[in-house]
Amino acid sequence: MVERETMEFDVVIVGAGPAGLSAAIKLAQQAQEKQKELMICVVEKGSEVGAHILSGAVFETRALDELIPDWAQKGAPIKTAVKQDDIYWLNNESKSIKVPNIAVPKTFHNHGNYIVSMGNVCRWLAEQAEQLGIEIFPGFSAHSLIIEDDAVKGIITGDMGLDENGEQKEGYMPGMELRAKYTVFAEGCRGHLGKELISRFNLDADKSPQHYGLGFKEIWQVPPENHVEGTVVHSTGWPLTGDTNGGSFMYHSEDNQIVVGLIVDLNYSNPHLSPYDEFQQMKHHPVFKDVLKGGKRIAYGARAIAKGGLNSLPKMHFPGGILTGCDAGTLNFAKIKGNHTAMKSGMLAAEAIFEAIEKEAQYTDLTSYQEKFEASWLYEELYSSRNFGPALHKLGKLLGGAYNTLDQNFFGGKLPIQFKDNTPDHATLLPASSVDKIDYPKYDNEISFDKLSSVFLSNTNHEESQPCHLKLKNATIPVTVNLTDFDEPAQRYCPAGVYEIDNTEDAPKFVINSQNCVHCKTCDIKDPSQNITWVTPEGAGGPNYPNM
Template sequence: MVERETMEFDVVIVGAGPAGLSSAIKLAQLAQENEQELMICVVEKGSEVGAHILSGAVFEPRALNELLPNWPELGAPLKTKVTQDDIYWFGSETSARKLPSFATPKTFHNEDNFIVSMGNVCRFLAEQAESLGVEIFPGFSAHSLIIEDDSVKGIITGDMGVSESGEQKDGFMPGMELRAKYTVFAEGCRGHLGKELISTFKLDDGKSPQHYGLGFKEIWEIPAEHHKPGLVVHGAGWPLDKDTGGGSYMYHGDDNQVVVGLIIDLNYSNPHLSPFDEFQRMKHHSIFADTLKHGKRIAYGARAIAKGGLNSLPKMTFPGGVLVGCNAGTLNFAKIKGNHTAMKSGMLAAESIFTAISAGSEHTELSDFETRFKESWLFQELDSSKNFGPVMHKLGKFFGGMYNTIDQNIFNGGLPFSFKDDTPDHACLEPASRHTEINYAKPDGVLSFDKLSSVFLSNTNHEEDQPCHLKLADMTIPLAKNLTDFNEPAQRYCPAGVYEINEVEGKQTFVINSQNCIHCKTCDIKDPSQNITWVTPEGAGGPNYPNM
């Protein structure tokens, strides 16, 4: 058995995203205001804070205004205010209809919001946290839970220097036990420890299953004459067919840069669909191409988002800890925004933890968190939009869109109807024999590109000789079941070319190129047999996004 060093803290926070860092800052502020001393530690699996952060992002500053009211003086990277909202319905690859404001849900409107890089916002938040005495450890993955006496007591960081065969290499460093009175899990969407906690403590009993989308993002540099700072473009329809939900976006941000992307709901049914290729062909529509053709692509990434809303939100607390942000699923899909809600959830968790520690409690259930949550604007937001996603799934894009526009614009989300979607996303995939294969055009190298050149732009790197972090419960399923029934969709739903079917002399093999993994978690979500489990690789592995 490996001997591990132990470090003791008052609070350990897993993940240096907007939720985790907001929780750390709020805790440190409360300690300072009450002249108490708290030892707060944040562990981050990325090589630096922000390295694994990917978000659109049009940012609503409501939570930031509460957390750091003087953020302009502190130099927060919120520079480009939204000046124009354009929303389109794409009927085909050549048609586009601009929708009037009254015909779209008011939650899509972005007055007083900012176009930002959330990676840079997180770097700013990390600076504020550290200035308050918070310790932040990038490059350390939270590998496993410490559960004793039915209570979470902390986490164990991942071992460093283990070979693919499981042997200790030269320079082996065992992970450490980070023990705490309370642990905050802010891993982001489909966090592997969050997934384990939900199962262990049955936090999703009585809830609809969580639903997800896969979000793509590219950053392009364009000439100044084609740059319109503050312009926000959203679109629905083409290239996605009538049975596939999602939407496109393009934001004109700072420094002659635009970000462009596509979100595809992961409840799609056609196993031949390739989300990556849908995104690539989307950029050929003139609404996007007229801007992008003048520029150069400089960054690429993809990430799953949790969009089930309140109906899918698990119980967030358990003995010894709390789930916050996208690890729980606090994104408001009606706004296509989750950063401000993630921040608020982290702040509420901090208030509950500080109250508990001040009362001398540790490793207990945060009994007042539910009340704080239900009395907050975060709950009000999620409650008013709880039908948004399910109604789109039940009624389709047209009638679902009409319902949501009426519900949000006239009744503020208060129509007295309840919609739920109780079918998990992976169970929506249908046999390949029911669908026609999709022939995607080859990338032109101007607007559209292949997966490998895209992954290169994500600066993804993993130590090659390490255990594979993509675990198969049954090694036979990819070929014996998924290939036979679904034409092995992992070849297509993965946005990084991780999974391949190779054939040599008539013998097929299922190949996992784990070095390509950009930590999007799509395979963990969409595999029809639920045979793939994503776990953390060696610390600092994965993408290194500069300003996504």
């Protein structure tokens, strides 16, 4: 039995992203106002705050306006206002149609929003939190839950200094027990503790399964003549064909930098599809290539996003804790925005928790959170966009897009129709033998690049001798089932080259290059056998995004 140091807090928050930091700040603000002392701790698995943050991002300041009204005076890194919105339908590899505003859902209009690096915004939020006396521990992963008497009573941080067999190395340091009256889970999309909590407390009963997209992002330094600061471009169509949905983005941020990316819905059916290669191919369309040519790619990352919306939102409260932000799935897919909604969910969690602590309650099921949520603009937003994703899944790009434009622009998202998609993303793949293989063009190393050079730009690193954080429930399934039936799609859906089939020996062998993992969680989501479970590696492992 490992002896662990124990630290006691009023509130422990897992994850220093928009939801977690907003919850921490709101708690401290309330405590300050009531002259009450609160011990608040935030643990963050990244090497620093912001290291694992990846978001587009066009930022809506609504929640921040409530949390820190004088954010501009306090130097928030939110400066590039959106000046122009362009939407394109990409017909093929060279043709496109600029969509008139009347045919665009109003949720895609970005007047009043800002192009930001959410990594830098989170670093700034962490500074505000620390000024309020909040303790933030980067480099510490929340490895497991403390559940006693059927209530969450905190978390255990990951052990440091174990080898690949789980044996203690020199310098071994056991994880700590961080106990709290209440624990806020703000791990981001497909958080591994959030996933366990949803199962343990049956939080998704009577809900549609959560749906996901895989988002890619690159930052480019481009020639000044290719750059128009404040311009926001979105597109859909090519190269995504058939039942593969998604869309691209290109944002002209400050200092002649371009943010370009693609979101691929993970309910696609062709196991030969490679989301990474779809993104690299997309950049060759003139809409993007004409801006990127002559430039230099300086950053790369990938991350899954939860896009199921209100239909897939689990119950977010349970004895001793609350799920917030993308850990629950509060992203508004109709806007392709989840930062302001994550922040608001964290603020609502802080209100419910503070009320309970004032009543000297602990480890209770905070039912007041649901009441606060349903009375908030957050619920109103998610309700009005509840059909956005399911309509695209059920009706296709054209009819689904037409329905969404009608619903959002003329009925405010309140048409009395309910679309639901009850097929999980991992269950949509067709047998590999029944669909055509996809022949992707070669990378030109000017606009398109291979996976390994991309992973290099993500600054990803893990301690080499440590237990693999990509767990197989059955080590034989990748070859005996996934390879046989689906040509092992992990080789293609992973955006970092983690998974390979080695055919150099007598029998094919499934290889896991966990060192490459950028923590996108796609394998945990899309594996058709649900055989892969992502857990936290040793603290500080993973990507080190400078300003994503």
